[in-house]
Structures are given as C-alpha cells and as structure tokens.
Amino acid sequence: MKRTRAGWYEAARKAAALVPYLAAVAAVFIALAPVYWLLTISLKREVDQFAYPPQWIGFTATLEHYRDAFAGGSFAAYFENSVLLAAISTLAALAIGVPAAYGLARFEWPRQWDHRIGDWILSTRMLPPIVTIVPLFLMLRQARLLNSLTGLAIVYTGFNLPFVVWMMRGFFEEVPKEIEEAAMLDGESRAGALLRIVLPLVRPGLAATAVFCLVVAWNEFLFALILTQTEAAMTLPVGIASRVTQYEIKWGAMSAAGVVAMIPVLVFAAAAQKYLVRGLSLGAVKG
Amino acid sequence: MNRRRIPEGFPWVLPSLVVLLALSIYPLIYSVKLAAADRRNFTRLFTDRLFLTASIQTIWLTLSALSIEFLLGLALALLIDSLARGRMFFRTALLIPMLLPPVVAAVAWRLIYNPQFGVLNGTLRRLGFHTADLTWTSGESSALASVILVDVWEWTPFLFLLLSAGLQAIPPEPLEAARVDGAGAWRIFRDVTLPLLKPTIVLALLLRTMDLVRIFDQIFILTQGGPGTATETVSLYIYRTAFRFSNFGYAAAMSFVLLAATLLFSRGLLRAMRAR
Numbered sequence: 001m002k003r004t005r006a007g008w009y010e011a012a013r014k015a016a017a018l019v020p021y022l023a024a025v026a027a028v029f030i031a032l033a034p035v036y037w038l039l040t041i042s043l044k045r046e047v048d049q050f051a052y053p054p055q056w057i058g059f060t061a062t063l064e065h066y067r068d069a070f071a072g073g074s075f076a077a078y079f080e081n082s083v084l085l086a087a088i089s090t091l092a093a094l095a096i097g098v099p100a101a102y103g104l105a106r107f108e109w110p111r112q113w114d115h116r117i118g119d120w121i122l123s124t125r126m127l128p129p130i131v132t133i134v135p136l137f138l139m140l141r142q143a144r145l146l147n148s149l150t151g152l153a154i155v156y157t158g159f160n161l162p163f164v165v166w167m168m169r170g171f172f173e174e175v176p177k178e179i180e181e182a183a184m185l186d187g188e189s190r191a192g193a194l195l196r197i198v199l200p201l202v203r204p205g206l207a208a209t210a211v212f213c214l215v216v217a218w219n220e221f222l223f224a225l226i227l228t229q230t231e232a233a234m235t236l237p238v239g240i241a242s243r244v245t246q247y248e249i250k251w252g253a254m255s256a257a258g259v260v261a262m263i264p265v266l267v268f269a270a271a272a273q274k275y276l277v278r279g280l281s282l283g284a285v286k287g
Numbered sequence: 288m289n290r291r292r293i294p295e296g297f298p299w300v301l302p303s304l305v306v307l308l309a310l311s312i313y314p315l316i317y318s319v320k321l322a323a324a325d326r327r328n329f330t331r332l333f334t335d336r337l338f339l340t341a342s343i344q345t346i347w348l349t350l351s352a353l354s355i356e357f358l359l360g361l362a363l364a365l366l367i368d369s370l371a372r373g374r375m376f377f378r379t380a381l382l383i384p385m386l387l388p389p390v391v392a393a394v395a396w397r398l399i400y401n402p403q404f405g406v407l408n409g410t411l412r413r414l415g416f417h418t419a420d421l422t423w424t425s426g427e428s429s430a431l432a433s434v435i436l437v438d439v440w441e442w443t444p445f446l447f448l449l450l451s452a453g454l455q456a457i458p459p460e461p462l463e464a465a466r467v468d469g470a471g472a473w474r475i476f477r478d479v480t481l482p483l484l485k486p487t488i489v490l491a492l493l494l495r496t497m498d499l500v501r502i503f504d505q506i507f508i509l510t511q512g513g514p515g516t517a518t519e520t521v522s523l524y525i526y527r528t529a530f531r532f533s534n535f536g537y538a539a540a541m542s543f544v545l546l547a548a549t550l551l552f553s554r555g556l557l558r559a560m561r562a563r
Contacts, residue, residue, distance in 0.1 A: 011440035020366055021373075027363060028380045031444065035383060037406055038395040050404030053413045096302045103299025110294060117300060119557055124311040126553040128501040130522045131542040134321065134529045158310030162305055219388040221504045226530060237390040244394060244508055251398065259390040269386045273379065277452040280445065284490050284559075285452050 014066055023181075035262070042066070048244035049251055065252030066260075074231060075257045078239035084151055085235060089156035093213055094159070094206070095166030102194055103112045104165070105172035106180075118169065125162035129222050129261040147230040155223050160213040163282070167212070168222065170283040171205035172198065208275035218265060238262045289472035322539035329540050338541060340516055341524040344431060348520065349499040352438045357492060359439065360446025365476075367447075368454050378451065383443040396437045400424045400509075424510050430517040439506055442498075446491050453487030454480070486559065493556040500548055521545050 012144065019286050036056075041049055043061045069075040099122075104114045136155060137146070145151030179201070180193040188196065199206065224235045234242070236257065243254045308414040322328050332338060367377050382394065399407045400423040408418040423433045457480065465475045506512065512519040512527070520539065529538035 020370055023366055024370060024373075024377045027366075028377060030440070031381050031384050034392070034395040034399055035387070035396060035442070038391070050401075052404075052409055054406040054409040096306055100300045100303035103296035107294060107296030107299070109296060112297070113294065117304070121303065121307060123553060123557070124307050126497060126549060126556070127315075128497075128522070128542070128545050128549050129310055129544045130501060130503065130525050131318065131549075132311060132314040134315035134525075134535050134538050134542065136310070137529070138321075139317065141312065155310065158306055162308055164380055165303055184379055215386070219390075221388075221390050221507075222526075225507075226526075237388050240394060241508055244397065245511070254394060257397070258288065258388075258394050261351050261391050262387045265386050265388065266383070269382070270379075276382070277448055279450075281490060281494065285449060285456070285487055 026153050038255050039239055041261045043112040044252070044253060048054055065256040068250070069253040069256045070260070073253060074234075075236070075239055075253070075260070077232070078234050078236045078257075079260065081149060081234060082218060082236040085153055085156065086214045089153045089160060089217050090150075090159040090210055092153065093160040093164045094210060094282075097161045098168055098199075098206075099194075101165045101168030102172055102198070105169045107178070118166070120220055121165050121254055122134075125159075125166075125282075131157075133223060133226055136223075140227060147228050147233045149228075149233055152224060152233070152235075155227065156217045156220065159220070159223070163212065163216070164209055166203065166282055167209045167279065168202070170278075171202040171209075175201050205275070208272040208279060211272040212279045216249045216263055218261075318539040318542065321536050322437075322543065325536050328536045331537060332540060332544065337516060337519065338521075338524060341519045341521045342544070343501060345502070345516065345520045348431065348435055348438075348502065349496060352435050352442070352499055354434070354494055355439050356443045356446050356495065357488075359443045360491075361450055361488075363443070363447045364450040364454055367451065378448075381447055382444045384441045385448075387441075389441070389504035390508055392441050393437065393505045396440075396505075397509060400433060402426075406433065424518075425514060427514050427517045428511055430514060431525075434506055434509055434518050437509065438499070438502070441505070442495065445495060449487055449491040449494075450484065453484045453491075456487075457483045489559045490556070493552055493559060497549055497552050497556070500545065500552075 040056065040059065042065050043063070044055070045057050045062050045064075048055055048059045058171075070079070104118055109117075140146050140151045142153075143151070145154070175198055180188075180190075180197055183193045183197045184190065219237065220235075221237045221241065224238045225241065228234055228238060240254055240257050240261065243249060244259075272279070298360055319384070359426050363381065370377065375535055399405050402408055402418075402422050402425055405423070407423070408421055411421065412418045419457060422429055424430050461479050461483070462475060470478070501522050502520055503526065506523055507526075510518045512523045522545070525538045525541050525545070528534050528541065
C-alpha cells in the first residue's frame, strides 16, 4: 500500500516525538555508565579488567575482589568505622539541633533575633572546610583526639548541626501552633508537647534531615583524610583513597569497596527522594 | 514583652550556639592567630607564584564548570519537563552521579581515563580513533579540562534537580496567557519561563559556586594537583602547605583569601534566599 502524503507526515511526526526520549536515554547512559563500569571492574577477574576491547557485558563474574576487600582485607574495619561515625554524628547533631530549630521556630524573639541567629548558624555551614581544618587539626591534636573516631564524630556533628537547625526550623514552622497550645492546656510541658505531639507530626522531615546528615558524614573525605591517619581510625573514603595513591593499585578490591560504599547512599537517597530538593537547597526551594 | 529579659527560646538554642562557637568561630580566631604570628605569611601571598597559579586555575575551573553545568542542567530540566512519560524515572536516574561518595566517583573516572587501559580510550580505539595523544588527566594540557569534565558529570545533576523543581513550581497561567497571545516557544521561554525561574537560578548558581571554589576530593584522587601544577587548586595547595610542609601559618593566611571569596558569595546567597 502506498502511503499518502498525510501518512508520511504522520510517520515523521511520530519519529520526531521520539527524539526527546532518545536524548533523555543518552543522558541517562552518560550518567550511569561510569558507575556501571566500576561495578564491572569489581566483578571481573584480573585478566579481564583491562582487556582490549573493553568488555561491557558477558565477562566471567567473580566475587573474589569483594572477599579480598572485606573478608581478608581491612575494608571491613573501615566500613564499620564509617557506619559508627555516620550514626553517632547524626544522632548528636539531631539531639543538639532539633531543640534549637524548635526554639527559633516557636518562640517570640525580640528584634528579629531569631532571623539573626538563624542566618548566623547557616553562615557557619558556608565556611569552606579547608579554612577550619588547620585549627581543628591542631585543637584535636592538643586534646589527643587525632586518629580517633570520637574526634571525627565531634567535627561531623558541628558540620551537620547548621543543616539540622535550618531544615527542622522550616518543618516546625509548618506545624500550626495551636496543636501544641492545646496539648499544653491539657497539662503537657513544652518539652513533652515537642516530643509527643510535634515530633511525630514532622517525622518525615526529621527522617529526611537524618538521611542527609548520614549521607554527608558517609561521603565526607577531607576532614577524615586529615584527622584520621592510622589504619584503625580510617573511614571508607579514606581507605579507598589511600589505595589509589599507592604505587601498585589493586583495582578489583578498590572497586569492590567503592561499590559497597555507594550502596547505602543510593538506598538513603531513594528513601528521602521527596525531600532531595529541599535538603540540597537548604530549604530555599521547597520540594 | 520585657526586652531586658532573656528570650524564652534562648535555652533551646544555647547548646547549638556553644557547639558552633567551639567548632567554627574558635577555629577561625585560632586561624587568625596562626596567620598573624608572622607577617611574612601575608606578604608571601603576593609573591607566591604557585598560589597565583592555583588561584587562577580555581577561578578558571569554577567559571567553566559552572557555565557548562548550568547550560546542561537547564537543557536537561527543560527536556525532561517536556516528556509526557517516564519523567520520574529519568529524574531519579540522572541524580545518581551527585549522590555517590565523591571519592568513589573519582575512582571510577580514574578507571575510565587511564590512557593505556582505560575504557574511554579503549572504546575510542575500537571506534577507529587514534588515541595515542589522548592522555586525559595525565597530560599537562588536558588535565584541567578532564577534571572539569568529571565535575560536570558529577554536578550537572544538581543544577538539573534544582531547576527542575523551579520549573515545576511555575504556575501554568502565565504560560497559557502567552500561548493564547500567540507567542512562540522561544519567546515564551525567554520572556516568561526564564524570569520566573530566575530566583532558582541565582540560588543554584551561588550554591554551586561555593562548592566549586573549595573543590578538593575529586582532584585529590584524580591528579593530586598534577601533572606538574596543571590541576593545582587553592584548597589543594592549602592542604599541601599545612599537612605536607607543616607550614600552618601560611596555610591559614591562604585560607582567608578563600574565606573572603566564599563570604562574598554567601552574602549574595542569604539575600537570594530571603528574597524568595
């Protein structure tokens, strides 16, 4: 059957409608190919890792590098350090920061002190880490807290605190005041109303804030690099980095460690997806 | 309310203030003392060729990465926004690079860039290209561009995410009105979408700039500032000065230059956020 002119036109229009999808797929390919490549290196036998032509699929998969890195190697210890550090510093930042956020959101402050304090707290977050790291290094050395998880946990807590205050303040402001006032009329104390009435209401926001703190602590590199220089206190990123700068690099074990290091972040990000924009823009764009 | 009394909210805020004073403000003062201990720490700033090189390269890297990331991020945001189906999938997949630990992302790119057995040259060779001159991060003239490319890969998603959210927040009425008035797609974009998106654009650019001027992790893994000084940045130079050469005073002095640059941006940032 011969196509009419209108039929050709229709076909061309359909093909053109596909172009944006092709472009989007290409963008996704570029975004994910490096991650996929790291994954394949972690699964390939050493002979296949740098074979020519590059093998994207159909190689013999092995888990030996994961065994190397985690069962026999020191990455298991780094992993444990990273988990502990992320958990402790997040809990501490929440414990200190949530009351501050509540205080700024809920009370009457004379002469806009709530805004001034809020801005000041946020501005500490904008300090480039390299500016405070020299004094922090010397301070921790004096306190004998270098190369210890405690020292790093303290630094991370301070690092995440402004973020907690800023985010949680926004969430608290969205809860109508009347809800706690009613509870307090019923005999709840201020702290009781916060714990039993308000916090459950902002639970999604609290969870998102916690996830952001966890990810920041988990990914952080510069402070960890400088403040922990012994094997025993190294975090996962520092452990991986210390292998890259060695003379002979074991790419398999390192890629395996890298893959393991990115899994929790991806899981967390999926959990907090709704709040990604808000967290990453410090709440300035409500997501 | 009695103004002389301590505000009721103050005890709630106090612990945070104490922690931040101890971990941000005290270190800053400490830093001033370190730098001021020797006046040469400041005079040296003006004669140090390496500091000049690092500063210029930091500015160059910031400006080029920022403009590429902005244009790509905006294009992607518009592209994904125009799709009828699968927006959620594309949005999620495109975000992944920026969520990874920067160290892991940089390791992946070392595997890709390696001139002899990296997958990039391997693939290009397979496609018939001549790859002997493509040295990426290990070539003096191509190293900085290669580092910028990694940053573009990693952080375009950030611009994309914020601009996407900004686009979604634009109310449909002005767009409709422009369409009814017979405006073409380009006119609508330039005269309606872009002005409404401006606050988001300003915020995204400021946030990104503040991160770019302090860039460290990726470069530390990819090139350590080399080859030679081809990818040396201010953060990296401060790091080396303090922790390789133990010259804490000079490192502190340099860090104040970086701080001044950041303060400039963060003031703009706070103002942009207040304006919303």
